Amino acid sequence: MSDFSSEDFVEVVAQSCRNFSSGRTASNRYSAITEGLSCRTCKNWDGSGCMINSFESELNKIGQ
Numbered sequence: 001m002s003d004f005s006s007e008d009f010v011e012v013v014a015q016s017c018r019n020f021s022s023g024r025t026a027s028n029r030y031s032a033i034t035e036g037l038s039c040r041t042c043k044n045w046d047g048s049g050c051m052i053n054s055f056e057s058e059l060n061k062i063g064q
Contacts, residue, residue, distance in 0.1 A: 010039040010055075012062060019044060019054040 014020050014037050021043045039045050044052045 007038065009059065011037060013055055013058045014039045014042060016062060017042075017054050017058045019052060 017039070019042075020039075023041055023043045023045075039050060039055060042050075044050055044054065049055065
């Protein structure tokens with residue numbers, strides 16, 4: 001089980017996730033860090049986890 005409360009994890013995964021889709025109209029995956037690129041800003045994030053199960057997959061890729 002992943003620790004979704006760690007902002008470090010959700011930021012790093014968002015930067016590498018091919019399924020990241022910003023919930024913000026003026027943003028995209030290449031937005032400035034000051035905009036808070038994170039899984040929490042992705043349209044696929046339901047507030048407690050990734051609805052399309054990409055978080056675990058991407059986290060495992062990063063860990064290798």
